[in-house]
Amino acid sequence: MRILVTGKSGQVSQSLQKLATDEEVELIVIGRPEIDFERPYNLEAEIIKIAPDVVISAAAYTMVDKAETDVEIAKKVNSEAPAIIATACKYLDIPLLHLSTDYVYSGEKIGAYVELDAANPKSVYGKTKLDGENAIASIYPNHVILRTAWVYSPFGKNFVKTMLALGESRDEISVVADQFGCPSSAMEIAKALIKIAKKVCSEKNDDLRGVFHIAGRGETNWSGFAKEIFELSGMNVKVNEIPSAAYPTPAVRPTNSRLDCDKLWDLYKIELPLWQDSLKECLKILKYTS
Template structure:
């Protein structure tokens, strides 16, 4: 199976490549800058058609949440118009498209976990542009699977885990927001789910396999709780102890608003595909093994 993936240096596409390398029947074709530029959707046409993929995975995105507040047009082209064009090409080629979206499409003011039927109401430019991508994909082709995820981390690229470990090298304590709740999600686990979904939709035209799904690690925490888990795990691997001080969001102002509640229910994905991701503490341990070495 030939899978075309947008992104060459992202956490998810790098994780997909590592997984695909272990599965001989998967040929992964990764496209990205400079030849494929989502901010110029017209650059995608010849690359996608020439690759002759069986499935498209749209994983690349503009993810600088705060910077997007002052670069709304660029974020819209990359997060909205680029995926929209990919979906049009998928329709032209009569193949499915899988698209990664985000918890930021929600306002974050719900008391419980968000499911797929909840109404999106993004509170940031980033969230609005990601919702635009979902809408454009939905309008272009019914043969789509939108997978919303959250709090992504991995041994690759830039992410919260690597930032905490870096800061912990020179600090004895760190202030971390404790009133935003979510589900840390390990990029290699996302990759595993993406390949399973890709295999299924490539072989089965059942409309019930299409639509919007939530894809996050099992369990929930706060950013401060996540940080404590990171430093506890790092300590078991020989790193020095670091204290985490809880602070409110109001004490750490940012240009973009963040949803206070980013918890996404994974029940639909489990019911339809039989897929669920590992508990975040289990995946975090795997990530720390790679970044810090095994427990000592």
């Protein structure tokens, strides 16, 4: 199976590139400098020329705070590029897997979000990602949109690597304690994406299409996440719990990013591991273990 992945440097893309060597797939990754998703004019032609069996749309503008002022670029990458990808997939008559985010929700719900809950993003990032989802849905029904949250990995910039870097130079830090979510390993997401790709390529069942949640099992807040990172890595760092108001940011973060992933299990029999277990594996790769 030939899988085309958009974006070379993202966490999920890099995880797919590492994983694909162990899978019966041919992975074709496109991105800068050949494809600039801020100017995605040649994207459709490139996908059609490659003619893969399935596309994983992983490229995104993920600088959440910068997006508040960099609105047009965020729109190009998160809204317009997915529409172009969907058009190419429609022409080739192949499935499209698209990664989205918990930021499409307001974060005001008490319990975990399910796929039927109304989207109501509070940030430019969330709004552009939702526009990308809606563009795909309006263009091409043979899609799987996967909303995830709190992604981390051994690659790129993420919360785990930031905490480890801080732990090397500090013995005490302050971390927000009133935002809750499900830490999600990009490595585990990548494994799931390959399974999903195989299934949608082999089965025409409409129920396998649509919007799904994919996130690590269990939940925590950012300070709890930080504490677990330091405990598992053997770092003696005190974590002070603070409210979001004490750490203001340009973009509004969802207070509640918990995602119910039962639909993914029901239809694909895919369930990500407990977030603590995936974190241990990530720290092993990074050579931080107690």
